[in-house]
Amino acid sequence: MEVNVTPQDAKVVINSRTGSVVMNREVTLDSCAVAQGNLSVTVNRQLNVNQPNTPFGGGQTVVTPQTQIDLRQSGGSLQSIRSSANLNNVVRALNALGATPIDLMSILQSMQSAGCLRANWKLSNDW
16 A cells, blocks of 8 residues: 655744744745844855765765854853754744743744745634
8 A cells, every 4th residue: 555645835833822833844944134122043044065075986966955043142142053944943942042932923923024934824822
């Protein structure tokens, strides 16, 4: 028996009442910078080309994304996360800095408005 699984669209759902953020694994980010209150988020994405060492080894040249996410809190510490550009890393780092649910929602809405958040977006208050 063959099972075909179709890829899902990237989705983010935020409950404005509780501040809950639900996302699937398809959500990604592009380069952007956002400031909200005493928090700032900078996402930089660079594409690198990796080539095999031997010209006749049969390897393929591939493009790999490298992303740097920097979070700053005035009067606080700087946290830097190097990883693939995904929303999960930003949300975890903001939570580690003590961002309120309102801060989180405002930052994510700004990322969406700027075209940095690559996902379908839904704001809900009925969970």
